[in-house]
Amino acid sequence: MASAEDLPNFEGDIERALQLGAPVAAALVVFAHLFFIGADLGFPEADFGQLLRYRLAVSVLFMLLCGLCLTRWGKKYRNIRILSMVIVCLCAVSVSNLTTMTGGSKSPYWTMIILTYFGGTLLLRLSVLEAGIAYLAAYLYHIANMLFIAGDKVHSSEFFTNAFGVVLALFVSLTGNWYIRRLMQSEYETRKALAEANEKLQHSITELQYKRQQEQLRYLQNRLELANDLHDSVGAKLSQINVISEKEKIEDTRQLRALAASVLENVRNFAHILKGEEQVASLARQLEGISESLKSLGRYEVSLVLPQQEIRLSEIALLNIDRILSEWTANVIRHAQASALALGAREKGGHVTIWFFQNNTPLAWRGVAERGGLKSIAMRAQNINARVRARPFKNGTLFVLRLKSQLVAA
Secondary structure, eight states: OOOTTTSOOHHHHHHHHHHHHHHHHHHHHHHHHHHTTGGGGGOTTSOHHHHHHHHHHHHHHHHHHHHHHTSTTTTSHHHHHHHHHHHHHHHHHHHHHHHHHTTGGGSGGGHHHHHHHHHHHHHOOOOHHHHHHHHHHHHHHHHHIIIIISOOOTTOHHHHHHHHHHHHHHHHHHHHHHHHHHHHHHHHHHHHHHHHHHHHHHHHHHHHHHHHHHHHHHHHHHHHHHHHHIIIIIHHHHHHHHHHHTSSOOSOOHHHHHHHHHHHHHHHHHHHHHTTOOOOOOHHHHHHHHHHHHHHHTSOEEEEEOOSSOOOBOHHHHHHHHHHHHHHHHHHHHHOOOSEEEEEEEEETTEEEEEEEESSSOOOBOSOOSSHHHHHHHHHHHHTTEEEEEEEETTEEEEEEEEOGGGBOO
């Protein structure tokens, strides 16, 4: 289906209809004049030779008009409209002349003017104004022809029947012409509406395909980031394990065990994400969840500061941040006698900063621990190359998690 832009305008539809209908109408006039030659024999008072010559002359004229309609000049919109008006008007005029030559209003030929009007309405797509001009001009010619050439009496029944029959046909034909044009206009508007709807549908399908392609691209990009994270974090620790294991004598295995435990945790995290077992929430959703859960306890006044725009992080980073914040929140609930809490995040200069403040129980921690929950936090921060710190702040503790820029997803 053509688009709305490619669809021709309504005048284009009329032009094509006239280009087809005008030569057909002219050819039918030729056929009718030649076909009714035999009917002229039924008028003994008329001059058959004169009628024959007249019919042949009219036939030649309409052959020329038919040929003119088929030329490049004749097919132009303005010209084909003029030619169509001329064809229907001359056809009625020629019938009027035949009526005059065969007895005036008493001749049955005048009824062919009615047929001319109806035929013009069916074959030609003239506007009401154009058809009215052509029909009215032929009608006035016919009335003058009957009165002044044929010598009909104004008060005769034949003249009244003739005059009122033709004028009735004129109005009926104009009504039909208006109705057909209206149907064409309605058809055009329907096709245009369908074309516009089809165009919108195609655009929607194209947009949907684009979104799906973008989703697939983001999925593949995320898988690539996971592979890079696995290579960077696990590969580096395996290299350290390899260096330690090459020593001839290992007196303290704590470092080796710590590296192995960290590698194992990383691998588990990657496996959970790749298998779809972990549905990692965005950073904003994690913070909102913690805030809601703390408020539900009824013990704290909680403030939440979220970034204006979404902070996009890799799934590995989000998974570790979720575990870190969960562990720190549990420590605050268990050990801090706080009444007010504040947490939030921001992104600036290619770094992401996450903070958690409680207004009681000051604590200073530099991100290193040998055991307990702080050790788990430190290990997870190390897994994503993040820095964690806690320092006394306003009689309480401010916990800060800061991620390096390379963990921010593209």
